[in-house]
Amino acid sequence: MNHSERAHASLSASGAxxxxxxxxxxxxxxxxEETTSVFAKEGTFMHELSEIYLSHELKHITKAQLNKKLKQMKQNEFYNPEIEQAVQTYVDVVTEKMNEARVTSKAPLILIEEKVDFSPWVPAGFGTGDVILIYGNRLEVIDLKGGKGVKVSAVENPQMRLYALGALNNFGVIFDIDSILMTIVQPRLDNISTEEMQVDELLGWAESVVKPKAELAFNGEGDFxxxxHCRFCKVKATCRARAEENLKLACMDFQKPPLLTDDEVVEVLTSIDQLLSWAKDVQEYALTMAMDENKQWPGMKLVEGRGSRKYTDENAVVESLIEAGFNDDVIYKKSLNTITALEKELGKKKFEEVLGTLVTKAPGKIKLVPEEDKRPEIKTSPEVDFQ
Ligand code: SF4
Structure with missing residues (x-):
C-alpha cells in the first residue's frame, strides 16, 4: 500500500x-500494522449474528436458511446465551424501528450492512452502516455496539454523523430528506441513545469541521x-505529544507555599486517569519490544516475577489426600459461581427470571470526578451520613 492509500484507509468513520x-x-x-483484539472479533461476530436475524426479518433469507446459518453460528467460539440475548435486544429495537418506518411511509427504504460513501468531505471516506432507514422525510442510521466496557453515546458522535453523511450522499438525490436520526444500541450496557439533526446542520458540520480536518489528516498536517482519543491510536505508547502532555503533570512548577493549593490538587486529580493509562501503554510497549524483539532498553533488564504454585494433576492430588485420610471438607471448597458468569451461562432473560429478585446492587465506591461527568452528584458529609 502506498502512502496515500494508507491515509485513505485510515480516515475511517470509526477513527474519526x-x-x-x-x-x-x-x-x-x-x-x-493493523491489529485486532478479541473484543473486536466478538463485536464482528455480534454484527454477523444480527445480520442473519435481520435478513430473515426482511425476508432476504428463508426460515430454513436462517436455521442453517444459526446452526453454524452456534459453533463459533464467541457464541453464548448472553451474546444471543444482547443480539436479540438489538434486533428487537431495529425491528420496532423498521415497523414504525413501514407505518409512516408506504415504501420505506430499509438497508442492512450498507456501504456508504462520505468522500465529498473525507478523501476516499467510506464506511458500513449497520442499518439505514429512510421513511417520510427522515433518514435514520442505527449502529450496534457490542462492547460492555465504556458506554458509547450517539450524541455528537462523529462516527454516526459520518455514516449519516454517507447515507445522505448515497440517497439524498433520490429522497427528500429533512431530518436525521442517529441511534446507537449498546445492549450489553442497556444503553440506547439518539441524536437528531437537521440536514443543514449536519452539512454545516461536515463543511466547517470535517472537511478541513480531513484535509489536514490526509496531508499529515495540523497540530498534535x-x-x-489517544486510547485508540496506534502510536499511543511512543507519541511525543502525548508524553509531553502527561509529563506536564510531573513537571508542575511546585513553588512555595510548601503545601499544594486546591487548584494544584485538582490539576493532579483531573490528569491522573490519562497519566496512568499513558504510563501503562508505555510499559506494555517496552515489555513487548524487549520480549518479542530482544530490544535492550538502556539501564533496564528482563527478570522473572513471582511465580505461583499450582497442582500438576488434580485427580492425583485428590487421590493422595483420600489415601492420607482427609475427608471432603478438607479437600474441596464449595463456592457459588459469580453473577457475571451465571448471567453469561443463563443469558440475561433467564437470569432475570430465575435470580432477578435474589440480586441486589451494593452502592459503588465513591469517587471524585470532574464536574462534566454525566453521573448525578451525591452529597456526603457527617450530617448527611447521620440522617
Ligand atoms: S497518541 Fe499522539 S498522535 Fe495519537 S492521537 Fe494522541 S496525540 Fe495524536
Missing amino acids: SRWLACPPSVRLSEQY MAGE
Missing part, C-alpha cells in the same frame, strides 16, 4: 474522533492533540 482531534495521527500511525 481521533483524527478530527489530532489530524497528524493518521500519517504517524502508518508505520504500524493528546486526549481521551
